[in-house]
């Protein structure tokens with residue numbers, strides 16, 4: 060196992076706010092939760108590498124797709140409104156270079172997968188795995204790469220395309236501004252929420268500032284965040300106090316799992332309402348692993364899985 | 371990273387949530403008080419009141435009444451004059467991470483009057499039981515745990531803000547521009563020297579005698595120097611001398 064490298068060590072430019080937040084959240088988590096140190100050491104550099112790729116990713120190129128606010132209000136998310144349902148734009152041209160950056164980081168973080176990841180990088184570099192095929196495989200098409208298991212391929216490629224997807228989603232999400240969305244799936248790509256966050260929103264126009272913050276669900280595919288009623292199950296809409304269960308550790312009052320007895324689902328939640336520095340949500344999701352396991356042990360199912368959920 | 375408060379008095383309704391929140395978090399007992407015809411209660415900061423909402427009613431020549439609210443507390447000065455006034459190195463310490471000025475148990479060995487008079491904002495108080503000199507500690511226990519100071523958390527009006535200094539300076543500048551549209555004389559008090567920055571719309575003296583450090587009426591013969599600089603300069607040699615004597 061490699062030692063936990065500071066997230067910004069490989070960046071030559073000064074760390075961006077996102078990278079600084081990752082680093083600060085990792086440092087705090089390592090100090091507070093020594094039991095999670097190996098996981099943090101493995102995923103921390105991956106999160107940082109992803110953030111760096113996201114910052115240089117092209118985003119949505121050309122005009123944004125046609126958007127019908129009325130259909131959106133009825134629950135048709137942005138990408139579902141596209142005529143041929145193309146989904147995110149083709150990012151294959153960026154992938155070989157991204158693979159050269161990301162796969163060695165992953166190989167160092169996950170020694171058990173290192174051989175396979177090196178084989179995968181070899182196939183990309185030699186052109187044996189063409190960029191188009193790489194993108195197709197990332198979005199679920201069956202592609203065989205010699206020396207790489209299907210699971211490792213799926214894990215590596217979903218991490219590889221994620222920064223590009225997230226960056227495009229940031230642009231697409233501009234369309235949804237000021238239009239209400241009451242669904243539990245992502246307003247941009249229709250993905251399921253893997254995490255939720257209570258955020259303090261400062262609104263100068265409001266006289267009384269809300270205490271405790273607003274609830275945001277966060278897409279497990281493209282990291283888009285959208286608001287959701289605080290006391291309700293995002294999966295089935297249940298608002299019965301008796302059916303809604305909050306699992307938490309009294310020593311970590313800002314972390315919890317919001318579960319629902321009616322549909323047996325749960326979503327993790329980070330309450331940043333009282334915090335000075337808002338943590339990086341990906342790192343925070345990792346620190347919520349003990350609660351995730353506890354919720355599963357009690358028979359609840361997550362709305363979306365994290366890459367580490369099955370470890 | 372150094373932290374700072376922005377106290378936007380234009381948003382303050384004097385609900386005193388911050389004052390009560392501070393007291394509760396610190397677990398301080400009630401202090402006996404009496405009705406003196408003002409909502410400012412207790413009348414002044416005490417060893418059990420590190421935060422006090424000051425009320426100041428004024429009528430101008432035209433008969434227009436204004437009521438100014440000032441949630442007073444330690445400013446966590448960047449070059450804390452109270453520290454320069456201390457004889458011991460570690461009775462008053464600066465937390466490197468946050469910039470909080472913290473009074474330790476060693477303050478029992480300090481001369482209270484010297485420390486109090488070295489503070490341009492008249493903040494330090496003495497606890498008669500423990501003999502310690504006490505004041506706001508920036509809720510350092512909470513801040514170290516990434517939690518907002520209790521007074522900030524308690525403020526529902528958005529008057530109390532807390533975060534990285536750079537961010538607070540930015541917010542302060544934005545709010546100043548917005549507020550100046552209605553109140554051209556609005557100002558940010560002693561922004562360069564303190565970590566607790568007040569945004570006020572009226573002359574500082576119309577809020578509180580010690581709202582800003584520059585009490586030119588009480589300092590003589592120090593042109594170009596505000597009271598804070600004067601005091602800092604005055605006590606520095608003293609402190610050095612004390613250090614030499616103690617070795």
Ligand code: SF4
Pocket residue numbers: 381382383384385386387388389423441524525526527528529530
């Ligand atoms: S809690 Fe806020 S609004 Fe109330 S007195 Fe304190 S600063 Fe003013």
Ligand code: SF4
Pocket residue numbers: 443444445446447450451452453471488489490491492493494505
């Ligand atoms: S306000 Fe007074 S007590 Fe607080 S740091 Fe400044 S000098 Fe010291």
Ligand code: SF4
Pocket residue numbers: 391392393395420421443505506507508509519520521522
């Ligand atoms: S920071 Fe803490 S100690 Fe200081 S005034 Fe606010 S609540 Fe009181």
